[in-house]
Amino acid sequence: MESKNRVTVEIFGEVYALKGDIEPERVMKLAAMVDKRMRTIAKTNSxxxxxxxxVLAALNLAxxxxxxxxxYNQLVEMLKEK
Structure with missing residues (x-):
């Protein structure tokens, strides 16, 4: 049985202890991306x-x-046509 990876990240001043199958380095990169987006939004909307x-950060990222x-789908279609 494979153990779950554990990592603690901070996003917008809140600490989250996470556990999952994703590599901790990837989780930290994702958390940094979300944190940066939230801070950017907060600067312009205090x-x-x-x-x-x-929610705005989630909508932006989505x-x-x-x-x-x-x-990506357009590129795949272009490659299929060649």
Missing amino acids: QLSSLKIS DEYLQLERD
Whole structure:
């Protein structure tokens, strides 16, 4: 039985103890990405609560993901045509 990886990260001033199958280095990189996005949003919207900042960060990251997915699918289709 494979043991779960444990890692502690800090995102926007909150500490999270996480456990899972993903490598700790990857989890720390993901946490840093989310933290950076939240801090960027907070700088330009100082009146927002942490919850609203986290929702905006999630929406921003989801939008980027969808754009990358769309770009990837277009590239795959272009390669199929060759």
